[in-house]
Amino acid sequence: MADVILKKIYVKVWRQSSPSDKGRFETYEVENVSQGSSFLEMMDILNEKLVGEGKEPIAFDHDCREGICGMCSLYINGRPHGPDTEITTCQLHMRKFSEGETITVEPWRAGAFPVIKDLIVDRDAFEKILQSGGFVSVNTGGVPDGNAIPVSYEDAEEAMDAAACIGCGACVSACKNSSAMLFVSAKVSHLAKLPQGRVEAKKRARNMVAKMDELGFGGCTNTGACEVECPKAISISNIARLNREYLLAKISE
Amino acid sequence: MSILNSKIPEGPLAEKWSRHKAAIKVVSPANKRKLDVIVVGTGLAGGSAAASLAELGYNVHAFCYQDSPRRAHSIAAQGGINAAKNYQNDNDSIYRLFYDTIKGGDYRAREANVYRLAEVSPNIIDQCVAQGVPFGREYGGTLANRSFGGVLVSRTFYARGQTGQQLLLGCYAAMNRQIAKGSIKMYTRHEMLDIVKIDGKARGIIARDMTTGEIKRFGGHAVVIASGGYGNVFFLSTNAMGCNGSASWVAYKRGAYFGNPCFVQIHPTCIPVHGDQQSKLTLMSESLRNDGRVWTPKKKEDAVKLQKGEIGPNDIADEDRDFYLERRYPSYGNLVPRDVASRAAKERCDAGFGVNNTGKAVFLDFKYAIQRLGEDVIKARYGNLFQMYEKITDVDPYKEPMMIYPAIHYSMGGTWVDYNLMTTVPGLYSIGEANFSDHGANRLGASALMQGLADGYFVLPYTIGDYLADEIMTPKVDTNAPEFEAVEKEVVGRLEKLFNIKGKNSVDHFHKQLGHIMWDKVGMSRNEQGLKEAIEEIKALRAEFWKDVFIPGEMNTLNPELEKAARVADFLELGELMARDALDRNESCGGHYREESTTEEGEAKRDDENFVYVSAWEYKGDDQEPTLHKEDLIFENVKLVQRSYK
Numbered sequence A: 001m002a003d004v005i006l007k008k009i010y011v012k013v014w015r016q017s018s019p020s021d022k023g024r025f026e027t028y029e030v031e032n033v034s035q036g037s038s039f040l041e042m043m044d045i046l047n048e049k050l051v052g053e054g055k056e057p058i059a060f061d062h063d064c065r066e067g068i069c070g071m072c073s074l075y076i077n078g079r080p081h082g083p084d085t086e087i088t089t090c091q092l093h094m095r096k097f098s099e100g101e102t103i104t105v106e107p108w109r110a111g112a113f114p115v116i117k118d119l120i121v122d123r124d125a126f127e128k129i130l131q132s133g134g135f136v137s138v139n140t141g142g143v144p145d146g147n148a149i150p151v152s153y154e155d156a157e158e159a160m161d162a163a164a165c166i167g168c169g170a171c172v173s174a175c176k177n178s179s180a181m182l183f184v185s186a187k188v189s190h191l192a193k194l195p196q197g198r199v200e201a202k203k204r205a206r207n208m209v210a211k212m213d214e215l216g217f218g219g220c221t222n223t224g225a226c227e228v229e230c231p232k233a234i235s236i237s238n239i240a241r242l243n244r245e246y247l248l249a250k251i252s253e
Numbered sequence B: 001m002s003i004l005n006s007k008i009p010e011g012p013l014a015e016k017w018s019r020h021k022a023a024i025k026v027v028s029p030a031n032k033r034k035l036d037v038i039v040v041g042t043g044l045a046g047g048s049a050a051a052s053l054a055e056l057g058y059n060v061h062a063f064c065y066q067d068s069p070r071r072a073h074s075i076a077a078q079g080g081i082n083a084a085k086n087y088q089n090d091n092d093s094i095y096r097l098f099y100d101t102i103k104g105g106d107y108r109a110r111e112a113n114v115y116r117l118a119e120v121s122p123n124i125i126d127q128c129v130a131q132g133v134p135f136g137r138e139y140g141g142t143l144a145n146r147s148f149g150g151v152l153v154s155r156t157f158y159a160r161g162q163t164g165q166q167l168l169l170g171c172y173a174a175m176n177r178q179i180a181k182g183s184i185k186m187y188t189r190h191e192m193l194d195i196v197k198i199d200g201k202a203r204g205i206i207a208r209d210m211t212t213g214e215i216k217r218f219g220g221h222a223v224v225i226a227s228g229g230y231g232n233v234f235f236l237s238t239n240a241m242g243c244n245g246s247a248s249w250v251a252y253k254r255g256a257y258f259g260n261p262c263f264v265q266i267h268p269t270c271i272p273v274h275g276d277q278q279s280k281l282t283l284m285s286e287s288l289r290n291d292g293r294v295w296t297p298k299k300k301e302d303a304v305k306l307q308k309g310e311i312g313p314n315d316i317a318d319e320d321r322d323f324y325l326e327r328r329y330p331s332y333g334n335l336v337p338r339d340v341a342s343r344a345a346k347e348r349c350d351a352g353f354g355v356n357n358t359g360k361a362v363f364l365d366f367k368y369a370i371q372r373l374g375e376d377v378i379k380a381r382y383g384n385l386f387q388m389y390e391k392i393t394d395v396d397p398y399k400e401p402m403m404i405y406p407a408i409h410y411s412m413g414g415t416w417v418d419y420n421l422m423t424t425v426p427g428l429y430s431i432g433e434a435n436f437s438d439h440g441a442n443r444l445g446a447s448a449l450m451q452g453l454a455d456g457y458f459v460l461p462y463t464i465g466d467y468l469a470d471e472i473m474t475p476k477v478d479t480n481a482p483e484f485e486a487v488e489k490e491v492v493g494r495l496e497k498l499f500n501i502k503g504k505n506s507v508d509h510f511h512k513q514l515g516h517i518m519w520d521k522v523g524m525s526r527n528e529q530g531l532k533e534a535i536e537e538i539k540a541l542r543a544e545f546w547k548d549v550f551i552p553g554e555m556n557t558l559n560p561e562l563e564k565a566a567r568v569a570d571f572l573e574l575g576e577l578m579a580r581d582a583l584d585r586n587e588s589c590g591g592h593y594r595e596e597s598t599t600e601e602g603e604a605k606r607d608d609e610n611f612v613y614v615s616a617w618e619y620k621g622d623d624q625e626p627t628l629h630k631e632d633l634i635f636e637n638v639k640l641v642q643r644s645y646k
């Protein structure tokens, strides 16, 4: 079942040599791309061509190429992770594009995610938010048996729904306010749904929200754009839960 | 005959670990604060070690090449993690998990290490639950289990199809807590390029800041390698793009012996290669073989028509389908172990019965299960996987069979370590997939996650104390020492050399060629002639690489081509060692299949007369042949029997 070959497409891509460089778009031609190839394989072909011409290839983040590590982060034709739903950039296939098309590729755009080079951004702000409270304070050893505390099937499933977040940052890039609320709410909900995480739930919500604000992410105005673009279908109902936890924390202060 | 000392404690199997723990030294809290430990890699193994060591009070310096520890390749593990909890009351036990692992590894692992692994496995589950890992649950609130290839009990814990992700997020969270406290200093986007020894002991590393290109020195009282597996030596594998063998390779070049390099695992159910543009392979969970039937056409002309796209799989009548696993292995059928299923698929394709336009695929058909159980049941079991398959291939597996083919998946081989997980270099440790220790010649499903976390949470934090207790008088390592100076110079020299070749071909060009040699001659089926050819071909390719590779851009900035070049340069050496090891081991065992060592029916035949040893290779210099040391494996508790799945 051989795939259709796209004879020629155009890739209009953001080039920026360093954080201080102003950056600009450049357009490249790519020939003979199989529609069975993934989007990143198309980028590989383009990069091989650039290397062959003695030019510097386009830098982009990627690693697992199966939609789970959260490393890939391209803004394609105006959408984080491109024109498909519930997938990451690395899972996007060239079937979604047609002969002769010009594809625009940009990095995540958000003040809290500065560009390092070309399409690579610095997402260290996410690390800092998680370091401020995204954990249960237990040391290795000395914990009770795994079955000592029952967890209802439903709670475990809901926790898992939220825990599926891959920390990619698409939600921030989709949001006109560059808010990180979907990401933060996913972590807070995951732990708040489990008895092990309940103990520190209020403190966690308070600290993580404070850190998020401090790092320059915008406020949430409930546009829902994040949910639409999230590759893991993280629901904005998590944001409501975060708001509840946060309020509880504030009241008890 | 061997200078290797595995330091296996005396005493009965079940008491070895307790006795050992009682005998080894412990460092006082006040002294721990004075000791620096470097951890290279923050997947399940390195992440759990870094967090646990920091909790104990050591100063931990942790490194990974991604922009966050959460992105290590452990994140991609799907199926689950084993533990001898016996929650199902199905007569599971530490001994049974130990036995299954030894047998599954085809009797090429150490009894004592494997027993310890089984012994600490229950603690792992408790730990992960306490961290908030959302394991699958029963309606009554207890933890759920599933069964996994090749065993008779249900002992696999899971978090949907994302077990690795959830376990990693658990230990990453534990790390984050320590990072916030300042007990772990985390260096993301930093790649370790070399190890520094002072007076024979590991005392630090040289790393490249991948954002700025800066070469930096880091000192420590011990260095832990947790850099994962080297499957990417084959170019195409289920590993992440950045997975590499370089950290283990520099360890080898600095004196750490390399154990069983030829033992790699090939997973039978991956999405087939679609063409030359392919960059990596995607695993489809092993669980699919529970309900899918594997087949190829009986008639060669049907296979040819399928390859040309003239007919589809559904045009072939049931009686013209060859369910070759059920035919060859009536008692296990589609559920034979990974290595057996992989070889059988290759055999069919090599004989001309393969499908897909490449002829390199077999069918995995759910038609029969859907007829028997209904589409809803199949959807509930495998919905996510079916959807992923359709996204990638554009084929709906509810209507047409999936196509699958084997792919490189895991490396059982790795840095040789003793019972304390220390390499042959004092103060240098290796944990997780990076070491050779627990899986022998074949790893059972759901056991890699277990091993990584066992090493990191419950073994290394104890055993490292035994070494560090003698280091409490050693002051903070001075990175201005001449030893650091010298190694840094070598590292820079090598990068400059690579950079200045300014040849005509890209790094990938060479990596792909290496992959072809490895897959054809050091892959699923190996023979003396092919292995000898491989050694020569790799040598020639390596020489060409060092003459003709082209690295664009600049050295002192973010430069992915330079990163790849350094890794591929190491793969070009590691590949040769793998071929040498495979050549030495003229027996078939686990994932290693030598055509010279088979039964009359073409099944793998182990040779326990001559090969009950771990091969540990010692580096002797770039232009020298490495020396092979043999660690004899002594089985005091288990009787060696040939595996049979007929």
Ligand SMILES: Cc1cc2nc3c(=O)[nH]c(=O)nc-3n(C[C@H](O)[C@H](O)[C@H](O)COP(=O)(O)OP(=O)(O)OC[C@H]3O[C@@H](n4cnc5c(N)ncnc54)[C@H](O)[C@@H]3O)c2cc1C
Binding pocket: B040, B041, B042, B043, B044, B045, B046, B063, B064, B065, B066, B069, B072, B073, B074, B075, B076, B077, B078, B079, B080, B081, B163, B164, B190, B191, B192, B193, B226, B227, B228, B229, B238, B239, B240, B243, B244, B246, B247, B283, B409, B410, B431, B432, B433, B434, B445, B446, B447, B448, B449, B450, B452
């Ligand atoms: C698709 C897939 C599915 C799997 N499913 C299962 C399963 O269901 N059950 C199971 O038990 N096992 C499974 N495995 C195997 C298992 O996931 C791995 O063996 C295990 O996670 C390896 O963990 P690790 O910590 O040793 O290495 P990794 O998780 O690979 O981590 C390696 C770390 O080292 C770092 N690193 C590497 N080189 C350097 C360097 N030079 N400098 C600095 N840092 C470096 C990386 O950044 C990373 O942090 C699966 C594997 C794959 C590929």
Ligand code: SF4
Binding pocket: A164, A165, A166, A167, A168, A169, A170, A171, A172, A182, A183, A186, A229, A230, A231, A232, A233, A234
């Ligand atoms: S919430 Fe969704 S979009 Fe945001 S980081 Fe998590 S997975 Fe990515």
Ligand code: FES
Binding pocket: A061, A062, A063, A064, A065, A066, A067, A068, A069, A070, A071, A072, A088, A089, A090, A091
């Ligand atoms: S590369 Fe890992 S999610 Fe895309």
